[in-house]
Amino acid sequence: EVAFNGTWWYSVWSLLDTGVFLESNDRDLGHDFWEPGVYCSPHRATARWYARPHVVFGDGVYHRLMFELRVNPDQRKRNRQRGGVQWVFP
DSSP: OEEEEEEOGGGHHHHHHHSOOOOBOOGGGTOOOSSSBEEEBSOHHHHHHHSOOEEOSSSSOEEOEEEEEEOOGGGOOEEEOTTSOEEEEO
């Protein structure tokens, strides 16, 4: 299935370096989660809401970062309908 992940720009380096989405699981590091895991949504609008806008190039223009993913629904841990549709994967 297709899903979307909206994220912060600081997470991109790790993702590009490893090719792996890391789960949100540590509030002391600033992770925002209700269930440890990797969050995504089948709805682009939900992912866009979670994609934090940043000025990336010093030009005063804000950009958001979203990834289009392919997910295995059999591995989904949770399906939440609050805050937009949210899927949680291990």
